[in-house]
Amino acid sequence: MFKKRKTANIRQRRVSEEDVTGEADIVGVITTDDSNSNTVPAVKKEKKKVKKEADAKKQSVLSFEDELEADDGIIFQEKKSSLSYKLRKEMKKERKEKRREEKEKQRQAEGKDKKNKNGGPTVSELDELGIRIVNGREAENIAIQPGDSDDSEDGVTPGHHKFRPRGNKSGQSLDPWKKILQSGQIPDANMIHAIRKKRQQAREQGDMIPIDETVRVEESKSRLVRDDDNDRSDDEEGQSRMDFSVNQQARDRQQRREAFDAAQERGSDISDHESDWEKQQLLKAGANAKVAGGCEGEGSQDGTVEAMSSAMQYSSLDSGGALGMTGGTDQLLWGTESTIPTSAASLPRPANYEAEGIIKRLQDSRTSLEEVFRRHQAEADGVDGELAECKATTERCTHDQQPLTSIFQFYQDIRGYVTDLRDCLNEKVPEINSLEEQVYVLFRQRAQKMVQRRRQDVRDQNDEFSPFAGKGAASDEYRTRRAAEREGRRTRRRREREKRGDSGHHDGMSTDDEESHSEIQMVQTELEHAIVEARKVFEDVEEDFSQLKRIVAWLEEWRARDLPTYSDAYVSYNLPKIFSPYIRLQMLLWNPLIKDSDSNGSGSNGVEVERMQWFNLLLLYGSSGGDEPKQLKEDPDRNLMSNLIERVVLIKLKDIVGCWWDPLSHSQTVRLVNLVRHYAETYPTLSPSSKPLQNLTHAIIAKIKDAIDNDIFVPMFPKNVYDNRNSGVSLFFQRQFWVAWKLLSSTLMWHKVLSDSVIHDLAIRSLLNLYLLPALNLAAEINPSDALDKCRNVINSLPRAWVKSEGTHVFLGRLEDFLVKLAEKLDPAANTPALRDLCNLLKSIGANTQAEKISNKYL
Incomplete structure (x- = not known):
């Protein structure tokens, strides 16, 4: 008769845990008592739907919904007593009553209900009359199994479905409609409309489950939800059908809960x-x-x-x-x-009840207690000893704290001071090096100018007297002017020798180092400018870093306070490097090779170095008046002055030798030899293995070799050219011979300073054999007496150790042969004294056999 409605729009009722029991009972009644054939398929269909939903839950792997129920796995529940079960049951009833009262108050506050459109009675009027509007499911349940749901303890009889999980108000409001339906009266349109309004009001107040499942879907966390399927309005109620299927899952869960509560009550009774x-x-x-x-x-x-x-x-x-x-x-x-x-x-029973057993047990107990007491007493004594030791340690640390704090503060200060001093010197040392280089440039220019002038004079004289020179050479204007200046300097030197009464002098023995007044003034101006710049080096530095005496005070304080740490820090090895910039600054213009020099308080020889301010300041560094010889021997700074001479003075002296020393200058050579010999004999660290000393000797040898190669020249013209002893050629020959002899004597001064092998190579092989002996042979052809005089000067310049040695004639063999030939050229009748001198010269070089032969032959 009626058009069958679609099941897609059937309203689903939300099932809570509280109304599972009633729903399961009602469904059970419908399943067993209803004889209508249309009801059974609905139940079966609902079971299939529940099963499909369960399968869908199991297949979902991407959803993290909170849909797991208690029956999805094993239940782990703590066993509780009957007392706690009853208390929880009473608290549950109180909460339900409280919620019911709150909803009743909320419903009364909403005001009066609106009347029905057809003029029927309102829901509130029906409630006052005791008539309650019920829906289709309630009507069927009432018809199937009538009864009151308020007879049970919780307000719901077990076995009946509970449609008002949040209160009993709805059940009371449906009583009038229940009575009408039980009486057999058929509800009309107004009654049905009033029931619908009542249901709508209950749903809005939260008293009834809503028609659609939008709320349930929104509360769930599933992502695969379609909102359109749950969006159902009241206009579709007429086309929807009621779902009377049974929630089998909720029913099984409720049955398990009841069985567990029953077992818990039995267990509680048994335990009591x-x-x-x-x-x-x-x-x-x-x-x-x-x-x-x-x-x-x-x-x-x-x-x-x-x-x-x-x-x-x-x-x-x-x-x-x-x-x-x-x-x-x-x-x-x-x-x-x-x-x-x-x-x-x-309880354990004693083995022996007699008095002896009791006494024995008491004695054992006493013994054990005494042992425990002794052990505790020993531990207490040990703790007391440790406490006393800790107190003594605390007192000792407190006593030592002040000096340790003081020394720690001093170490912090000295560390900061040394760090600042290092930074200061790193910045100032390049400036000092620059000033020293400027002074060395001035010295080098001045010395090279004199050397070049001397060498140019030799070339000019050789061109002038050489028979192979062209006629145009003599007419050179510059050469004429240089010759005039040269003769003027020689004349002035001759006059000075005559004033001194030096009669044994020969031309060529003096050094041509005369300078003009303007040149001397210009050099002096440059040196004074260097002095001014040197004073500005530490002008922007505090006194603790600019003055040598303040630095010495800091280091002496460290040495006096803690000598072991002073030695462990290798301060003694670093002192020359720390003091070097200040010493070099004071010795900026120091040149011991200049006659009567007064550069920054220094003199012309090695003794003047010991008179400088820095030397006197550092001479007594770290020493006290009561030092014993043993203490001085163990003093780490006992070689301080020796190290300063080695690492500072010798290095500076090596630079002066390279830029200023002239090996042909007899006075400079004498000063330099005396200075080096004084340092080597006075200071113990200046051994042959000393690196600065080796560098100095190498510089000296290099300068001598340069002079032999570039300054020694003896003209060897034909014999007839030298017939006139007053001619220019003869004078030029004589001058150059005595220049070579002067270099020979200067080289032989380094005996016992340089090695003998070096002296033999420079003096004997390079000078005597190559230059002097050929000149002596030429002089013997011209004038044998003059040759004998020259040979006497050569032998007299040899070191005394060589003259007294018997093997000297071995490396002076060529000189011995020359003396033997010279004896043959001398007339025995007229030159008897000369022959005696010749024999003595042979004996002085160790040629005693040849001397006896000449003496027996001619004397």
């Missing part, structure tokens, strides 16, 4: 019974133990005391305990139950 029985047994055991306490031993007394305490505890619990106790009483009851022994019979 057992607890009462245990209490009675313990009381009996305590009474028996008390009666037998006078005749039993020590062990029974202990058991009696324990049993009596347990009995008293349980008696107090029995007097104050009840089923309605608070949480604190319940906790006390369950907490004390675990401390009660199972039976008095489980």
